[in-house]
Amino acid sequence: xxxxxxxxAALLLATVLLLGFLQLLLMPKYMADKQEGALIxxxxxxxxxxxxxxxxxCEVYECFxxxxxxxxYGVTSYIxxxxxxLPWQSYHLLEEMLKRETPKAVVFNVYALKYGTPQNEAYxxxxxxxxxxxxxxxxxxxxxxxxxxxxxxYLLPLLRFHSRWDELSAEDWQYLLHRDTVSHNGYLMxxxxxxxxxxxxxxxxxxxxxPATAMFYLEQMRLLCEENGVALILIKAPTNNWRYYWYxxxxxxxxxxxxxxxxxxYNFIGLDGEIGLDWSTDTYDGGAHLNVYGxxxxxxxxxxxxxxELGLAGHRDDAEIxxxxxxxxxAYKQEKEKGNTx
Amino acid sequence: MKKTVCLLLSVLxxxxxxxxxxxxxxxxxxxxxxxxxxxxxxxxxxxxxSALGAWSSYDESPSCAFEGLxxxxxxxxxxxxxxxxxxxxxxxxxxxxxxxxxTQRDIAIGDTAEAVKEAYGTPTRESEGSLxxxxxxxxxxxxxxxxxxxxxxxxxxxx
Numbered sequence: 457x458x459x460x461x462x463x464x465a466a467l468l469l470a471t472v473l474l475l476g477f478l479q480l481l482l483m484p485k486y487m488a489d490k491q492e493g494a495l496i497x498x499x500x501x502x503x504x505x506x507x508x509x510x511x512x513x514c515e516v517y518e519c520f521x522x523x524x525x526x527x528x529y530g531v532t533s534y535i536x537x538x539x540x541x542l543p544w545q546s547y548h549l550l551e552e553m554l555k556r557e558t559p560k561a562v563v564f565n566v567y568a569l570k571y572g573t574p575q576n577e578a579y580x581x582x583x584x585x586x587x588x589x590x591x592x593x594x595x596x597x598x599x600x601x602x603x604x605x606x607x608x609x610y611l612l613p614l615l616r617f618h619s620r621w622d623e624l625s626a627e628d629w630q631y632l633l634h635r636d637t638v639s640h641n642g643y644l645m646x647x648x649x650x651x652x653x654x655x656x657x658x659x660x661x662x663x664x665x666x667p668a669t670a671m672f673y674l675e676q677m678r679l680l681c682e683e684n685g686v687a688l689i690l691i692k693a694p695t696n697n698w699r700y701y702w703y704x705x706x707x708x709x710x711x712x713x714x715x716x717x718x719x720x721x722y723n724f725i726g727l728d729g730e731i732g733l734d735w736s737t738d739t740y741d742g743g744a745h746l747n748v749y750g751x752x753x754x755x756x757x758x759x760x761x762x763x764x765e766l767g768l769a770g771h772r773d774d775a776e777i778x779x780x781x782x783x784x785x786x787a788y789k790q791e792k793e794k795g796n797t798x
Numbered sequence: 799m800k801k802t803v804c805l806l807l808s809v810l811x812x813x814x815x816x817x818x819x820x821x822x823x824x825x826x827x828x829x830x831x832x833x834x835x836x837x838x839x840x841x842x843x844x845x846x847x848s849a850l851g852a853w854s855s856y857d858e859s860p861s862c863a864f865e866g867l868x869x870x871x872x873x874x875x876x877x878x879x880x881x882x883x884x885x886x887x888x889x890x891x892x893x894x895x896x897x898x899x900x901t902q903r904d905i906a907i908g909d910t911a912e913a914v915k916e917a918y919g920t921p922t923r924e925s926e927g928s929l930x931x932x933x934x935x936x937x938x939x940x941x942x943x944x945x946x947x948x949x950x951x952x953x954x955x956x957x
Contacts, residue, residue: 656857
C-alpha cells in the first residue's frame with residue numbers, strides 16, 4: 457500500500473515537473489523579438505524605491521528615459537509601461553506597485569483612455585503574463601479578457617502556448633530559466649531615425665466621448681493615489697500621428713477632468729519648440745514614437761516640471777542609490793553608443 | 799451501455815455542428831463599390847489596390863510592438879486603410895470623403911439622414927452625429943452634421 461502511494465506521488469510529481477518544464481519552454485520569451493513583452497516583469501528586479509512611477513502604453517516607455525531623469529535631476533523613476541496598456545491594466549499595475557512602494561508621484565499617459573473594451577489578446581499577454589500572481593493580476597486578467605479567452609489560460613499559460621512547439625527556436629532554450637534585462641527602468645531604447653513626413657490628421661469619429669469604463673479606471677487611479685498620498689500627474693506624449701491620433705475633443709475632456717479634481721495635466725503635443733523636438737531626427741518610425749534622442753529631450757523638459765511641481769531635490773547625496781543608478785546609467789549609455797538600429 | 803454512449807456522442811456531435819452555423823449570412827453586404835471595384839473590410843488588399851490603379855496620397859504607420867504597417871491610400875474622393883496579418887495586407891477601413899463616391903445603396907456625402915434610413919433601414923445605433931449599421935466584423939457609419947451626411951466609413955470592428 458505504502459509503495460503504491462509512493463509511486464502515485466512520484467508520478468504526480470513527475471507530471472507536475474514535466475508540465476512546468478513545458479510551460480517554461482513554450483511561453484514566448486520576448487528577448488530578441490517583441491521585447492515590449494518583457495517590460496512588465498522587469499520591475500520586480502528593482503532593489504531601490506522610486507520618486508516617480510510612470511504607467512501607460514508605448515507613449516511612456518518610448519518617450520521618457522529614467523536614466524536621463526537621474527543624470528540631470530537625481531530623480532529616481534520607473535516606467536511600468538507596455539504595448540497598448542489599457543486603463544484597467546494601468547490601474548491594477550498601479551495597485552500592485554503601490555503595495556510595494558510609495559512614490560512622490562504617478563505619471564499616467566492618457567492616450568489609452570480612448571479604449572473602453574478589451575482589445576487584443578496578444579497585447580493582453582504582453583502586459584498580464586509578466587505580472588506576478590496576485591489579487592491585482594487576477595483582477596487585471598478578468599478586466600482584460602477578450603471573447604474566447606479564459607482566466608485559466610492566464611493561470612496556466614501552457615494551455616495557451618502548447619501549440620508553439622513547432623515554432624520553438626534557440627531563444628526558447630537559451631532563456632528557459634532566465635531573462636536578460638531589455639529595458640532601462642522600463643524605457644525601451646530605440647536609436648534609429650526615420651523622419652516624420654506626414655501631418656495627416658486622424659479620421660473623424662462618430663462619437664468623441666471617452667468611454668465611461670476608461671474614465672472609471674482613471675477615477676480609480678486618482679482615488680488610489682489620493683489614498684496613498686501620491687500625486688497623480690496626467691500627460692499626453694507629444695506624438696500624434698494619424699494612426700494614433702489624439703483628438704481635441706478628447707483633450708478637452710481630460711483637461712476638464714484634471715481641472716475638476718485639481719490634477720496637473722500636461723499635453724506635450726505642439727510643444728516641439730519648447731521641448732526642442734525635431735521630427736526629422738527624434739523619431740525612429742516616422743513620428744509614431746520618439747527615439748532615444750527625442751525621449752531625452754522630453755525627459756529633460758518634463759524633469760524640470762516634476763522637480764518644480766513635486767519639490768524633488770534628488771538623491772545624488774545618497775551613496776547607495778547613487779551606486780545603483782551609476783550602474784544603470786552606464787548600461788544606458790553603452791546601449792545608446794552601440795545603437796540598436798536593425 | 800455502448801449504445802447509450804454512442805447515442806450521447808452523436809447528439810453532442812450534432813449539437814456542436816449546429817453551433818457552427820451562422821444564421822446571419824448576408825451582413826457583409828456593407829461593402830463600398832467605387833469605380834466598379836468592390837471593397838470590403840477584411841478582404842485582401844492587393845487585388846483591390848491593383849484594380850484601382852495609382853493612388854494620389856499614401857501614409858503608413860507602424861503598430862506598437864507587432865510587425866506590419868497600417869497603410870492609408872488616398873484616391874481623391876475616398877481612402878482605403880489596410881492592416882497586416884501574417885505578412886499580407888487586408889482592408890481595415892474605407893472612408894468616403896466627398897460626394898464623388900456613392901455607397902452601393904446610392905448614398906453620398908451631402909445626403910440626408912432620412913435618405914440613409916430609407917436606403918439602409920433602421921440603424922443599429924443612432925445618435926445626433928451618426929447612424930451606424932453593424933455588419934459582420936465591421937460597421938458602416940454615416941457621420942452627420944445638422945442631419946446631413948459628412949463622412950461615410952466602412953470600419954473593421956475590434957477583434
